[in-house]
Amino acid sequence: MLHRRSAMQSCLLLPGIARAQGDAAEWRPTQPMRIVVPAAPGGTTDIMARMLAQHLQSRFGINALADNRSGGGGTIGTMDVLRAPADGLTLLSGNIGPQAIAYSLFRNLQYRPESLAPVGNMIRGPNALLLHPSIPARTVPEFVAHLKANPGKLAYGSSGVGQSPHLSGVWFCQLTGTEATHVPFRGAGPLMMDLVAGNIQFSFDNLTTSVQQIRAGQVRALAVTSADRNAQLPDLPPLRETMAELANYEVNTWFGMFAHGNTPPGAIAVLNREINSFLNMAETRARFAQMGGVPMPGSPADFSAFVQAEIAKWRGVIQREGLQMDIS
Structure with a gap:
């Protein structure tokens, strides 16, 4: 009887153990990925998306594509990402415009900094x-x-x-x-x-x-x-x-990857690791050097702090100059 009760208790515990093991398993995309480019083909935002898509495709064995959604100073593409499921399968190839300047420049912006999760910076120039x-x-x-x-x-x-x-x-x-x-x-x-x-x-x-x-x-x-x-x-x-x-003029532009703000931290961590792996490749550094850009590896927390500093910087510039407009 004691042996039977122990067996029954073990069976009752098994589902919980399975869930714990499942929760601990590393996130990995098993479906196609999409990197939204909030600009037309040919610019740095587009180039970064296509280079990273190729890397993710080779690393995970899934299809990954760059999807151009231009207009509104990058805000249209940003909103497209925020309408997609927060599952890590949709990324935004973001930049200084829609992810820093826009918050102070546009009166009718439909998203806030916390709407997005910074995944990893990529290039500065x-x-x-x-x-x-x-x-x-x-x-x-x-x-x-x-x-x-x-x-x-x-x-x-x-x-x-x-x-x-x-x-x-x-x-x-x-x-x-x-x-x-x-x-x-x-x-x-x-x-x-x-x-x-x-x-x-x-x-x-x-x-x-x-x-x-x-x-x-x-x-x-x-x-x-x-x-x-x-x-x-x-x-x-x-x-x-x-x-x-x-004498006081200085502007540096940057390009990095964002996800929906509700994306699971495990997915953010895996994607950040892949971005850093891509940035540390010799061929990536050589390509960036040819473009006149500098790789910007780091953690999601590093990128988040960087973005917050950029938002504050451009808020000051825009307020001093009295610039305000609506997204048309």
């Missing part, structure tokens, strides 16, 4: 001030003089309203006392096509996506927005070194 070769300026002071001689007549493009290239242009014009017309595009790829074609006269674009056009002479680069020179184009000075009016 400056923007570059780019001109169509027809503009008769070889230095930043010459370009500012040209803008002042043609107030409001030149158009500058950006990869979207509220993205760092847009704010880079706004801040530049305000500090130099110049006027220009902003033309937003649905990503860096369409922007570069129109700049090369001469449909717009200048832009602030991510160096990581414009370095090839600069080297090919399709556009003329005058300076970078970071505080320091970039190793890929060391002859380009930081904007802050070119004119006294720009």
